[in-house]
Amino acid sequence: MSVESSMDDSQGTSKVASQDAGVAAPRGEAFYGQLRQGLDQLRGDGLFKPERVLASRQGAEVTGDDGRTLINMCANNYLGLSGEEWVAQASIEATEQYGYGLSSVRFICGTQTVHKRLEKAISEFLGTEDTILYAAAFDANGGVFEPLFDDNDAIISDALNHASIIDGIRLCKAARFRYAHNDMADLEKQLQAAAGKRHKIIVTDGVFSMDGTIAQLDRIVALAEQYGALVMIDECHASGFMGRTGRGTHEHHNVLGRIDIITGTLGKALGGAMGGFTSGRKEVIDTLRQKSRPYLFSNTLAPSIAGASLAVLERLSASTELRDRLHENTAYFRQRIEEIGFTIKPGTHPVVPVMLFEAPVAQKFAARMYELGVLLSGFFYPVVPMGQARVRVQLSAAHTRAQLDTVLAAFEQAGKELGIIQ
Ligand SMILES: Cc1ncc(COP(=O)(O)O)c(C=O)c1O
Structure with a gap:
């Protein structure tokens, strides 16, 4: 490459590019434009992942940066130790x-x-x-x-x-x-x-x-x-x-x-x-x-x-106290959520996928649960196979029975409102 064709001006524009095109394209513009396009595509496809911002410690109950108190059902805080x-x-x-x-x-x-x-x-x-x-x-x-x-x-x-x-x-x-x-x-x-x-x-x-x-x-x-x-x-x-x-x-x-x-x-x-x-x-x-x-x-x-x-x-x-409490919470939630009428993936693990099948339903459901004071994450294609959309509940030893009952009541209300259960 000749000296003349190198990137050399302090504004970050290339002489060659500006001479060829007659217009100075800012350095890297094609690159940044491509990234913007990719991000727009993610937003358009409903796949963009915004960050939820907490203003409190991690725990069974958290405070959002909007000041709302939420029961947290989506942390990997299985033994409830994160904010302990x-x-x-x-x-x-x-x-x-x-x-x-x-x-x-x-x-x-x-x-x-x-x-x-x-x-x-x-x-x-x-x-x-x-x-x-x-x-x-x-x-x-x-x-x-x-x-x-x-x-x-x-x-x-x-x-x-x-x-x-x-x-x-x-x-x-x-x-x-x-x-x-x-x-x-x-x-x-x-x-x-x-x-x-x-x-x-x-x-x-x-x-x-x-x-x-x-x-x-x-x-x-x-x-x-x-x-x-x-x-x-x-x-x-x-x-x-x-x-x-x-x-x-x-x-x-x-x-x-x-x-x-x-x-x-x-x-x-x-x-x-x-x-x-x-x-x-x-x-x-x-x-x-x-x-x-x-x-x-x-x-x-x-x-x-x-x-x-x-x-x-x-x-x-x-002591196995925390582990035992986690498994009791899991068994209780798994049994009650099925009694309410939801379909879950069978199992014994504190990850409980509550199946809603269609992506828009999972999105609407998670949003309604948020309004009802429950933090949950919805998963849909391509994270899970097409037609397998869900909200993923994660139990913690830190959840009290009262909190689980509040969450179950919210599931019942949102499920009825959205016509998912009778
Ligand atoms: C199965 C599995 N392996 C590895 C990791 C990475 O763990 P870490 O957060 O410690 O990097 C995760 C976390 O999401 C995971 O779920």
């Missing part, structure tokens, strides 16, 4: 002891005793040998495959796995096999197709958050044992409350100790701030500490989060 005072206090104490942050990645000078204690506590809680912390579960999933597998290997992944698993697999050279969602016959077919590969790993969400579907880990582990494959589960919607003592989907399905790799989040049931982890055999975790890029090239988890997460795990290890 003793969790906030634990984070303040950790800040006082360890400071605000580390200004370092873990391996340079960013590891404190609180991080090592939390890794040990997570391992003990999950029944694994070792654990590595990340800034988010998205990073844990993004950084788990590439250091462990290469083009000699095969990753066999459920079609509806979380976006972070899909991205993590993309970053790895292993051969990819996808099995139809939750379909064990297809999983077996894919295991057969991957037969020539050196190492094989089956990867699944422990719980799929759109439907509350619990992966069939007992059958998955049996197939893995038959075909000599490893198993990895993402426990973001399970750690802390699934299974008899809340260890997760592996406890729920009685396969404790038979899962090779577990990833999870500290940003949902286990406190709700942020942070993620990968847990498993020592040689896996040691390898990730040496080679996992989101761990090597990103800052340490804040000490406040590490300290509060530690306090949460201590509480959950000592």
Whole structure:
């Protein structure tokens, strides 16, 4: 490119462009115009996601920035800890002891005793040998495959796995096999197709958050044992409350100790701030500490989060009270909402999809529930299949019976007004 044709004026316009077109097009205008068009398209298609702004702590009840009080039925606050005072206090104490942050990645000078204690506590809680912390579960999933597998290997992944698993697999050279969602016959077919590969790993969400579907880990582990494959589960919607003592989907399905790799989040049931982890055999975790890029090239988890997460795990290890309350709330809501006349996806998980089928109905319903003081999210195509629009209710241990009854009454009222139920 000649000197004359380079971008060189302080207004950000190109000489060549202005000479050719005779009009100065501001630098980047085509790019920004394309983005505006894309955003307009999303708005036009009804797919634009506005942010709801809260003026309060997260909780069973929240205050919007318009001052309205709402019962919150759409947070991943399964154990109700996000706004809980003793969790906030634990984070303040950790800040006082360890400071605000580390200004370092873990391996340079960013590891404190609180991080090592939390890794040990997570391992003990999950029944694994070792654990590595990340800034988010998205990073844990993004950084788990590439250091462990290469083009000699095969990753066999459920079609509806979380976006972070899909991205993590993309970053790895292993051969990819996808099995139809939750379909064990297809999983077996894919295991057969991957037969020539050196190492094989089956990867699944422990719980799929759109439907509350619990992966069939007992059958998955049996197939893995038959075909000599490893198993990895993402426990973001399970750690802390699934299974008899809340260890997760592996406890729920009685396969404790038979899962090779577990990833999870500290940003949902286990406190709700942020942070993620990968847990498993020592040689896996040691390898990730040496080679996992989101761990090597990103800052340490804040000490406040590490300290509060530690306090949460201590509480959950000592008592199943919160987990029990969550499951009681879930069973109550699932039973009552069906009695009122709504159709839900069957199951036992605190994610309860209330089916409204048509997108405009789901949108209108969520808007009416907001007016009635209930915060809910509507999901429709392309987030869920066409004709499967719904509102997704998420129960919390923090919900009182009175709050659930208020929500159920609002469901009944809105359902009748919109002609969804009799
Ligand atoms: C199944 C699953 N995996 C991973 C993540 C990412 O978790 P985090 O918020 O810790 O990055 C989420 C969060 O939405 C999730 O639902």
